[in-house]
Amino acid sequence: MRRNFTQLYVHLVWATWDRLPLITPTICSQIYSVMTYECQQLKCTVVAVGGVEDHVHLLTSFPANVSISRLVKQVKGSVSHCVTRQHQAPKFFKWQGSYAAFTVNHRDLNPIAVYIHNQREHHQHQTTISNWEIPIKEHP
Template sequence: MAQCLSAIYLHLVFSTKDRRPFLKDAGVRHEMHAVLGGIAQSLDCVPLEVGGVEDHVHLLVRLPKTMTVADAIKELKRNSNVWVKEKVPVLKDFSWQGGYAAFSVSVSNIEAVRHYIQNQEEHHQKTDFKDELRALLKRHVVEWDERYVWD
């Protein structure tokens, strides 16, 4: 086959450092989601949905065939960190956690993940980030060590 073809959809999740509620202001939060979507787009990492609450974000993206998950996350975090410090001076202490979670998404499940991300505010009235991430890790059969997940 002469061409390199791929359809790699990912559900990315990462939180603010120590899950601090840096994105409590709804305007800043929605702008951050838009900025993350724009950064993803600039990386040819097609954003299908971006959302979250005051202490973490979820992105549903189509990863380009030339980029690793780690590189995509690094650029999303780095560029959004620069943006928030330039545009929202009261958040000068803002930073993302060191790690992240990335889950593969089948084409048949894209709409369900999109809906899940769109309903984050409602979802987090019932459960916190730690319980949500534990459930996602279990659902995707990912082994983890509690000592190192919550930086």
């Protein structure tokens, strides 16, 4: 019996509410762990996860039966729940409603993964790649 074969990758980026620096060092690793766990629940394989204080990047494969919007909704929702309920953050924690999604060729996985893993350095030295980021200001 033959099975369908898909090789689908997406680079996702989303920001905190009003680009506030809500992703503190104390909750950063937990956020990335929850993101990875939720991807696994949807049968997605995380290639890279990273970010800075006001946004995150996620590079993952995804099966054909999972929409990008469902993936983002589940990951963002679970992270918000974890941060607000389990960590009881002193400030509110909220994501912006939108996100950016970029399709990725499997040959480009490594450079994008390296870029994601080095987010702090890219933002500190202003060497970000605008095509792989989201606009600074989202609200009118």
